[in-house]
Amino acid sequence: xxxxxxxxxxxxxxxxxxxxxxxxxxxxxxxxxxxxxxxxxxxxxxxxxxxxxxxxxxxxxxxxxxxxxxxxxxxxxxxxxxxxxxxxxxxxxxxxxxxxxxxxxxxxxxxxxxxxxxxxxxxxxxxxxxxxxxxxxxxxxxxxxxxxxxxxxxxxxxxxxxxxxxxxxxxxxxxxxxxxxxxxxxxxxxxxxxxxxxxxxxxxxxxxxxxxxxxxxxxxxxxxxxxxxxxxxxxxxxxxxxxxxxxxxxxxxxxxxxxxxxxxxxxxxxxxxxxxxxxxxxxxxxxxxxxxxxxxxxxxxxxxxxxxxxxxxxxxxxxxxxxxxxxxxxxxxxxxxxxxxxxxxxxxxxxxxxxxxxxxxxxxxxxxxxxxxxxxxxxxxxxxxxxxxxxxxxxxxxxxxxxxxxxxxxxxxxxxxxxxxxxxxxxxxxxxxxxxxxxxxxxxxxxxx
Amino acid sequence: xxxxxxxxxxxxxxxxxxxxxxxxxxxxxxxxxxxxxxxxxxxxxxxxxxxxxxxxxxxxxxxxxxxxxxxxxxxxxxxxxxxxxxxxxxxxxxxxxxxxxxxxxxxxxxxxxxxxxxxxxxxxxxxxxxx
Numbered sequence: 118x119x120x121x122x123x124x125x126x127x128x129x130x131x132x133x134x135x136x137x138x139x140x141x142x143x144x145x146x147x148x149x150x151x152x153x154x155x156x157x158x159x160x161x162x163x164x165x166x167x168x169x170x171x172x173x174x175x176x177x178x179x180x181x182x183x184x185x186x187x188x189x190x191x192x193x194x195x196x197x198x199x200x201x202x203x204x205x206x207x208x209x210x211x212x213x214x215x216x217x218x219x220x221x222x223x224x225x226x227x228x229x230x231x232x233x234x235x236x237x238x239x240x241x242x243x244x245x246x247x248x249x250x251x252x253x254x255x256x257x258x259x260x261x262x263x264x265x266x267x268x269x270x271x272x273x274x275x276x277x278x279x280x281x282x283x284x285x286x287x288x289x290x291x292x293x294x295x296x297x298x299x300x301x302x303x304x305x306x307x308x309x310x311x312x313x314x315x316x317x318x319x320x321x322x323x324x325x326x327x328x329x330x331x332x333x334x335x336x337x338x339x340x341x342x343x344x345x346x347x348x349x350x351x352x353x354x355x356x357x358x359x360x361x362x363x364x365x366x367x368x369x370x371x372x373x374x375x376x377x378x379x380x381x382x383x384x385x386x387x388x389x390x391x392x393x394x395x396x397x398x399x400x401x402x403x404x405x406x407x408x409x410x411x412x413x414x415x416x417x418x419x420x421x422x423x424x425x426x427x428x429x430x431x432x433x434x435x436x437x438x439x440x441x442x443x444x445x446x447x448x449x450x451x452x453x454x455x456x457x458x459x460x461x462x463x464x465x466x467x468x469x470x471x472x473x474x475x476x477x478x479x480x481x482x483x484x485x486x487x488x489x490x491x492x493x494x495x496x497x498x499x500x501x502x503x504x505x506x507x508x509x510x511x512x513x514x515x516x517x518x519x520x521x522x523x524x525x526x527x528x529x530x531x532x533x534x535x536x537x538x539x540x541x542x543x544x545x546x547x548x549x550x551x552x553x554x555x556x557x558x559x560x561x562x563x564x565x566x
Numbered sequence: 567x568x569x570x571x572x573x574x575x576x577x578x579x580x581x582x583x584x585x586x587x588x589x590x591x592x593x594x595x596x597x598x599x600x601x602x603x604x605x606x607x608x609x610x611x612x613x614x615x616x617x618x619x620x621x622x623x624x625x626x627x628x629x630x631x632x633x634x635x636x637x638x639x640x641x642x643x644x645x646x647x648x649x650x651x652x653x654x655x656x657x658x659x660x661x662x663x664x665x666x667x668x669x670x671x672x673x674x675x676x677x678x679x680x681x682x683x684x685x686x687x688x689x690x691x692x693x694x695x696x697x
Binding site for chain 1: 578580581584585587588591597679680681683693
C-alpha cells in the first residue's frame with residue numbers, strides 16, 4: 118500500500134473532500150457577490166452563479182455515490198477508494214480552472230488555490246499520482262492562459278481589479294506560468310516527502326506493536342507452561358498430604374496434625390493462585406468466548422445462591438434488585454457467573470460482620486449495568502484503577518486478608534472486556550465500595566424496556 | 567468397606583500412590599499402571615471393576631485415546647471409567663476439536679486434580695454401584 122492512509126480513513130477523507138467542496142462553493146458565491154456587487158468589479162457573474170449551481174449538483178451526486186459505495190459498512194476495495202479520491206482531485210482541478218477562466222484567467226489571484234489541491238493530493242495519493250496531478254494543474258492553467266492570451270478562448274476580464282491587458286502580455290504569461298509550475302512541483306515534492314516520512318514512521322510503529330503482541334503471546338505461553346507444570350507437582354503434594362492428614366497411613370498426634378494441616382492449607386492457597394493464573398493466562402491466550410444467549414437473571418441468582426452461606430456465616434445481609442425487563446443477554450454464562458460470584462465473595466470478604474452487600478442490575482442505554490455495593494473497607498482512591506491490574510492488591514485489602522491471589526479482578530476485567538463491556542470501582546460516600554460492570558444488552562431484549 | 571477392584575492408569579507415581587492408599591484403606595483392591603500400554607497389560611491380566619484414568623500422560627491426549635480405545639472394545643466397554651484431569655472441562659486444550667463425534671469423551675465421570683479423598687471415594691462408590 119503506497120498510501121499514507123489506510124482504507125477506512127481514506128473513505129473519511131473522501132467525505133472530507135466533499136465537505137471542503139461545500140465551503141469552496143459557498144466561497145465562490147460569496148466572492149462573486151462581493152466583487153461584483155460591492156467592489157463593482159466587472160466580471161461574468163451570471164456564468165459564475167450558474168456554475169455554482171452545477172457544482173452543487175455535482176457535489177450531491179458525488180456524496181450519494183460515496184454513500185452508496187460505503188452503505189451499511191460496505192468496504193470498497195482500496196483500489197476503488199483511490200480511484201474515487203483521484204477522480205475528485207482531478208475534477209476539482211478542472212472546476213478551479215473553469216472558475217478562473219470565467220473570472221479573469223491569469224489575472225485572477227485565486228490561481229494560488231491550485232496549491233491546496235497539490236497538498237491534498239500529496240497527502241492522500243501516491244507520489245506518482247501527486248506529480249501527475251501537478252502536471253494536470255500546470256497543463257490546465259497554462260493551457261488556459263496561453264489560449265486566452267492567443268485569443269483562441271474569450272477572456273473574461275476583472276475590470277476594476279487588475280490591469281486587464283496582462284493576459285495578452287507574453288513575458289508576463291511566461292514568467293507567471295514558470296513560477297506557478299515550479300511552485301506546484303515544489304509543493305508536491307515537499308509534502309510527499311513529509312507524508313512519506315510519516316508513513317514510514319507509522320509502519321515502524323505498527324511493526325513494533327505487532328512485535329510487542331507477539332512477545333506478549335510468547336510470555337503468556339511460557340507462563341501457561343510453567344504454571345501447568347507447577348500445578349502437576351502441587352496436585353501430587355496435596356494428594357499425599359491429604360492421605361497423611363486424613364490419617365490413612367496411621368494416626369497423628371496433635372502437633373503433627375497441626376503442622377501437616379498448615380502445609381496442606383498453604384498448598385491449597387498455592388493451588389488457588391496457580392489455578393487463577395492458569396485461567397487468566399488461558400483467557401488471554403485463546404480469548405474466544407463461547408457465545409450464546411443466556412438468562413442473566415438466572416445466572417445472577419445462581420451466583421447469589423453460591424454466596425448466601427458465606428454471607429450468612431458473617432451475618433452480612435445480601436440483597437438484590439434486578440430490573441424485571443432484563444433477562445437474555447449474549448455471552449458465556451459460566452464466565453459471567455464466575456465473575457459475579459467472585460465479585461460478591463470479594464464484597465463479603467472485605468465487609469465487616471453485620472454489614473450488607475447488594476446486587477443491582479439495570480438498563481443503561483444499550484448496555485446492562487451490574488452493580489455490586491458493599492459496606493466494607495472501601496478502596497484507597499489511588500488504587501481504584503490499579504486493583505484491576507494483575508497481582509496488584511490494595512494495602513487495606515492485603516491487611517484484611519493476607520492470602521489473596523491479586524488475580525480475581527484482573528480475570529473479571531478480562532471477562533467483561535471480552536464481552537464488550539467495561540468494569541470499574543467507586544467508593545460510596547457513606548463508606549464501602551461499589552463495583553460496576555456493563556455488558557452489551559442482547560438485541561432480542563432491546564425492545565424490552 | 568468398599569468391594570471391587572480398581573485399575574489406576576496415571577503417569578504421576580505420587581498421585582497414584584496417594585490414591586492407592588486412599589482406595590486400599592476403604593477396602594478396594596487396587597492395581598496401577600504408568601501408561602496406556604502398561605494399562606492394557608494389566609487389563610489383560612485381570613478385569614477390573616473400575617478404571618481411574620489420567621488424561622495427560624506422555625502426551626496430552628493419551629488418556630483420551632485410551633478411553634476411546636477401551637470404549638470401542640467389546641471386551642472392555644462396560645468397565646466404567648473415572649477420568650482425572652489437571653484442568654476442568656473448560657480448558658485451553660482443544661477438547662472440542664472432535665466434539666461432533668459423540669464418543670469424544672466416552673467416560674462415565676470426571677474429576678479435577680487434585681482430588682479430595684472424600685470426593686474420590688464418593689465417586690468410586692457411586693460408579694461401582696451402578697449396574
